[in-house]
Amino acid sequence: MTPRGIQIISGPDFNMFLEAIMAVQTVIGPRERGDQPGYYLFSRLQRAEDFAPGYKTTTLPPKKILASPKEKLFSFTFDKPPRLRLHVDASPFVLLGVHPCDLAGIDALDHAYAHPPAEMRWSANRKRATIIGLDCQPDAYCFCSSVGTDAARIPCDLFLTPIDHGYLAEIHSDRGRQLLQKANTSNAGEEELAAAKRWRQQKVERIRAKFDAPLERIADILETGGLTPTWKETAKRCYSCGSCNTACPTCFCFDMIDELDPDLRGGTRYRTWDSCQLLDFAMVAGGHNFRGERWQRVRHRWQRKFLYLFRQFGRPYCTGCGRCSRACTVDINIVDVTNQLIAAAKMEG
Amino acid sequence: MMPFARKPRVAFFDFACCEGCQLSILELDEKLFDLLAHVEVVAWREVMSEISEEYDIAFCEGSITRQQDIERIKTIRDKAEIVVSLGTCASISCHNALKNKWAMNELLALVYSEYGEHIDTIPARPIADVVNVDYQILGCPVSLPEFETVFKRILTRQAYTPSNQPVCVECKRNDILCVHEKGMVCLGPVTRCGCNAICTAFGDACRGCRGLIDDANLEAPVRALFGEKLHPIMAEVARNNRLTGKEIIARFSLYNNTGRVGKGEESSDGTA
């Protein structure tokens, strides 16, 4: 996406920019975990120094800010008629340091949630957020270039690429332009533009994990079926623990729970994250489970990401972020398994 | 909303256990008063000396480990409208069932030598193996938020089933860094959640105190640890812990010695 303007901002100016935003709005971004150096999470930044621009990845994607793992929906009473009170939070915030894959993840959810019946809560939360993207360098799990998200910019307002002594800031919306007015910036020259280009080139060159076939072909393979031995072999190692889904920026399945007030006269309804890998996920009334076998659930994850939603929305529901592979403690790596499927499909002819 | 005709009378009873679940409930502090406002407590050894023989809701801690326990729990069942097995000892036998690896006479000789013959002991069993149980609460000790939820469900006559999701789900919901990343061995992927991942939240590994999820894949870690291709995380875990198959089984059998929740299975041989 072509930016509407490009500026540069020096490191010290950037910190002042952050402090200026923090004075009026909450800023949420990647910061190092207190309990384990070298690991990061999205969380509220109190000071400019909390921002960890060099972070590789976070356990959870920024989705956790826009669709919280346990989201308060409304409170209710048992009066006649019952009284309902919608829980809304309209306070604006800045979501800082979102990598292209995670921008693509937010965009994927924008499409899924806009699909009728539209999900109001997501769009309300999205309106609260000003998003500042940040370019990155891959680790061994990243495979964004295989799913076309390595240069994603939608839906950010500003996008930063690290250059010597600061950032190159692309403006992608009016909101972004307005926000950047808080900063000391200067026009980008040839040299800075070239530096940012080098950064992007290096990034793509450094990506090691790759799918062995284009997405269309993968969808066809999944549609044709078969491949049962690969699914079953993978399932032998799978715990069905759901970490792959719950760490994924595009998964949106949920459960509902009601918690009663201590006086038992009312309560609160929450929406919590769920996962199709869990045994009870596809259990229906009467006790029938239409994905009761572990391998069927493993298969479902791939079909969902690379077939059903791919056909429905014209994009894979995978951003190449690699979080599912990192989260899996038993080495079920999404790229390896996909490539095994591609190889198995060749064999099956 | 109060579907009981009168304030239900609540009693706490203990079988073989440390009484830690009863004790930890006291840590609900002021919330405890909110909950107790709906009931009349008639027996609770940790808190009061009076004991009444009339009650509607019986919270029973501990495992059945003696012949006389069987009679006692049957009496409780006859009197109470609602029986709750409170905690892992009551619900899946916990450490008590470690003794089930031995024949009882061998065990008695081992522990008490010639005095053993005077001691009444039988293989440890969860309460649900002896009488019908209406609610099960897991945990060693029980998790306070879950206890609160179950208490409110009982009072409003709603069912409660312990979660069948693994602890990993709650780690993710709370954005807790997986302890595998620190080279620890975690039983979370096969252990029922409901504790809100309290151990991993404080940097410790899950020890499996809430029992196995249905369909737990116990083959998976063994494959990951001893398979040809080691996952980097698992390699780290293996390096730090130098685990053998026997040690893995020992870890599993700290809590998981009898059948699974809700299945009312007979005591097994102790290897989960």
Ligand code: SF4
């Ligand atoms: S994280 Fe790994 S073990 Fe857990 S459900 Fe996903 S693939 Fe299976």
Ligand code: SF4
């Ligand atoms: S499927 Fe895995 S790699 Fe793809 S978006 Fe989800 S977590 Fe990231």
Ligand code: SF4
């Ligand atoms: S710490 Fe344990 S319970 Fe949590 S995600 Fe890791 S393996 Fe699962």
